[in-house]
Amino acid sequence: MQGPEKTGGMNRQFPAWADNYAEAVAIQNSLRNRVMVQPLDLDSVRWLAAADVSFSKKDPRLYAAVLLFSLPDLQLVEVCDQIAEATFPYIPGLLSFREAPALLPLFDRLSQKPDVILVDGQGMAHPRRFGIASHIGVLLDIPTIGCAKSRLVGTFNAVPAVRGQWTELVEDGEVVGRVLCTRDGVKPIFLSVGHRVDLESATELVLKVTQKYRLPEPIRRAHSWVNAMRKGEQKCR
DNA sequence: GCGACAG
DNA sequence: ATCTTGTCGC
Numbered sequence: 001m002q003g004p005e006k007t008g009g010m011n012r013q014f015p016a017w018a019d020n021y022a023e024a025v026a027i028q029n030s031l032r033n034r035v036m037v038q039p040l041d042l043d044s045v046r047w048l049a050a051a052d053v054s055f056s057k058k059d060p061r062l063y064a065a066v067l068l069f070s071l072p073d074l075q076l077v078e079v080c081d082q083i084a085e086a087t088f089p090y091i092p093g094l095l096s097f098r099e100a101p102a103l104l105p106l107f108d109r110l111s112q113k114p115d116v117i118l119v120d121g122q123g124m125a126h127p128r129r130f131g132i133a134s135h136i137g138v139l140l141d142i143p144t145i146g147c148a149k150s151r152l153v154g155t156f157n158a159v160p161a162v163r164g165q166w167t168e169l170v171e172d173g174e175v176v177g178r179v180l181c182t183r184d185g186v187k188p189i190f191l192s193v194g195h196r197v198d199l200e201s202a203t204e205l206v207l208k209v210t211q212k213y214r215l216p217e218p219i220r221r222a223h224s225w226v227n228a229m230r231k232g233e234q235k236c237r
Numbered sequence: 238g239c240g241a242c243a244g
Numbered sequence: 245a246t247c248t249t250g251t252c253g254c
């Protein structure tokens with residue numbers, strides 16, 4: 001008799017996704033070339049979405065939500081959420097295989113197609129230039145921006161704690177993102193291209209939707225929403 | 238072999 | 245990310 005199999009931490013079936021590390025990496029390598037880096041006309045952005053996932057250390061359930069905001073008023077106009085079973089573990093570099101399956105279905109339920117999506121994680125600032133923001137962007141073919149709270153890869157010079165200041169995030173001689181200070185006196189966030197945007201457009205848009213706090217308002221609200229879901233609260237607004 | 242390591 | 249209590253500061 002054997003105890004629980006330790007095959008590397010991976011779980012069972014995952015239809016359109018992956019069953020193991022090697023397969024997941026192969027999928028990333030096959031999709032990475034679809035990423036488009038190009039300017040995004042911010043004046044044409046009417047609908048902006050933010051996606052996030054929360055979970056407990058205990059149960060394997062994922063609390064996922066996509067919030068839709070109107071611009072330039074930045075008002076929350078719609079929320080689509082769901083509780084899904086986690087079928088893939090968290091592995092640095094493979095975050096999308098854990099969280100994206102729970103988020104993608106939610107976009108189909110939105111009444112408006114987002115002009116851009118803010119994702120809590122990296123875009124091209126990733127070992128294979130294909131973080132969760134890029135993955136979601138390519139699969140939906142919608143512009144996406146990676147907004148992470150910490151670094152996955154790359155080196156950078158310290159950023160002055162002044163709103164709007166930024167330094168380049170570099171890996172292997174490539175500029176993979178920006179370390180951006182969104183508010184005076186706060187730690188910077190890690191911005192990177194997800195899909196169909198460039199760093200200039202991403203920086204401008206993120207600063208535009210970052211008001212009183214360190215994180216962009218849509219990301220904050222999404223984070224708050226999924227956390228409330230997990231705690232079984234009703235305070236959503 | 239030893240660290241690093243989005244969420 | 246989550247698990248946790250108080251605590252320092254505007």
